[in-house]
Amino acid sequence: MLLNQFLLLAAALFCIGVYGVLTRRNGVLVLMSVELILNAVNINLVAFGAFHDNVLGDVFAVFVIAVAAAEVGVGLAMVLLMYRNRKSIDFTEVDMMKG
């Protein structure tokens, strides 16, 4: 088994995720892209864990999944509230925190 295959896959996934986060205007799609980034990291963790024959990688991946679930819950709730207030989930329109 070659480690670099997994790493390349994870890197590709990560880049797709970053692209999605930076370019998508739809809030739900941005959250989905964040999931891609997180799963890219998970792949890295599991791959390194298997490579080093260390279960800690798997454990961390499970933690990341759990945290990601919570993050999605909070994120979707925010998107929902945003829709209720503005009838839109376009992230580019939300700039009230402008300095």
Place this chain on the structure above:
Amino acid sequence: MLSLLAVEAYDVSFTNDANWFLENVWIIPLLPALSFVGILFFGKRMPYKGAELGIAAVGLAFILAVLTNVAWMSHRDNYDGEAQRAVAVHHDDHADDHAEDDHSDENAAVLNVDGVDEAVVLTAAEEGGEESHPAVAVLKGREWLVNGGVSFLIGTIADGPSVLMLFVVTAISLLVHIYSTDYVANDRRYTHYFAFLSLFSASMLFFVISRSTIQLITAWELVGVCSFALIGHWWEEKPNSDAALKAFLTNRVGDIGLLVGMIILFFSAGGTFDITTINEMAVNGEISDTALMWAAIALTAAVMSKSGQFILHTWLPDAMAGPTPVSALIHAATMVVAGVFMIARLYPVFYEGYDIAGSSINGLALIGAVTVVFGGLLAFVQDDIKKVLAYSTVSQLGYMVLALGVGAWTAALFHLFTHAFFKAGLFLGSGSVAHSVHSFDMKKDMGGMRKFMPTTFKTFIICSIALAGVFPTAGFWSKDEILVGTGGLGVGAEKANGNYNLMLIMGLVGAALTGAYMTRAIYLTFFGEFRGHGEPHESGKRITVPLIILSVFAAFAGFLNLPPGFLAGSASEPTGWQERFGHFFEPAAAYFPPIGHAVPSWGLAIVASIVGLLGPAVAYWYYFIKVDNLAKETGQSLTELPDGLTTRNSLANAGHQLLVNKYYLDHLYNDVIVASVKGPIAKAAYWFNQHVIDEVVDTAGRTSVKAGNFVYNNIDQKVVDGAVNASGYISNQSGQELRRMQTGKVQQYAALLFAGATILAGVLIVLI
């Protein structure tokens, strides 16, 4: 006391077989101290309002004191034979102690303490070989704390004077406690009264067993505080609280002397508080005569105030404002004898400092002699029976100080011992009379009391005879010993310490005065017609029984120290009961000076008896014959002849006025010293304060203001504020620039985040 409780026995007794009682004398003051706390917290809830706790504690202390005395006597006698062996054994013990105490050996102070004990033991060994008495004091102690290499020793000393005083204080205190349950019954501060009686006894007991000068000072002050509280017991009336304040403040004057004296001793003895060490160094001449002289003078000032010596005695008659049992306690056992005991305890300091041996006059003896006569004279013009007794105490304390001043140490303590009983008896007797007629004024409210109060009358007479020193009552023996001890006019053979002619004459005059003023007091109180109101009656058992006990002691206590040569034996070799008191209670130790013991003189005893009876005879002739006859003729109750000497002779009148005004000493203190301090001196001090001290302060203030203004204008405003303003401006400007980055668009932030992460990742790769 509390720290003593936790003591691991750091035993430094001189003998290997010291009795338990002698090693644990600290229990005796602890008992009344505990009862003080107990009464204070729980007294009001007890069935007898706390009195039973005080009586139980003092009673137990009394039993312990008696046992301690018995133990001391056998210890003292046993030791004579076993001196050599005991010292040898003790040396071994001591070596062991030393090994165990290795950890503290680095401590110079501990070594010092050890060294001290060793020195005393060695002296004992030397003396044991000779025929003279060895050191037999039982010392116990431990370091309380060490500061700067100075060891603060705390401990007990059980030797002749301390065990004697334990007995006297507990005995008198117990009787006073019992008497008080009747005398102050239904008093509004009954519980408080008993609490302070306990503390008073505890302080005095603590005083007499003190081993270090620190303890001595502490107990001395405690005694003063207790006397303040008890003299001012009925403080609602202004004269009483004034009297308490006067007692306290007059004592403060002397306390300065005490502190100065103790400080001189501390430094001249090489930094030790141990009384035995100081004494021993004084005996051996290791302290310079000048230092000892100044220490003795300073301590004499303390004695003058505490023991009511002329001219600081003025508080003592005023202290009669307290309840009568308290007066008895103060005058017989606790407060005033503290000064005498302090001299007795630090006797080498006085003996060497005043150069008592071989002199014919010295400060201590002179003060005592003057006090004997001047105090006695004052007693003649008092109408208050307690004040007669108060001046009598002043006079008798003069005898004790005189005796110590002429080197008659044993006589002084013996007189303290006998005086405690008859003076306590007289005070309690006067209280019994006053309790019945509700007044202390002999001329207005008494007279003819012998019919109403036979028991009080009899005990009062016995105690008065003892006070006047009539053969064979206690006062005769002790007073005679003092007179012999002066060695004046060739009495006492060559064994007396000096040649104190003046002291002998003053002592004889005092003896005549004593009998005379007591005759006057007895006539005014117990004879003639009753001049008061109501129907007086004999007091209850709790008052009369202590009176009877005290009068028995007053009659027979003198036999404890019969002079050698009386009944049997020769003048140089006492046998049987002769000189028992001196044998047991005079320290024969390295820390006691080699005082001479005057040989008793039959001639002086007879002369003193005649002189002592002459005074009462004249007073008897005046009061019992002339005044009494006139009273019968006129059918009135008279207290003085209407055309007495004072009305006919202007010189006598002037003398009378001088006495009535108490030598104008109170005027001197109040009108001259206090008034000048309040008036001109205070004004001068105010002027000095306003014009000199304030000027300095004002100048300093003005300079500070100017300096402050300069600093404000130049440094604070320009430098400090400038720096602060500049940093604020910079922050503001940079903030204005950076806020443009804050677009509020999440994705732009994310882009920045990833850009930053990418740059950091690049840096990481390049660097690693």
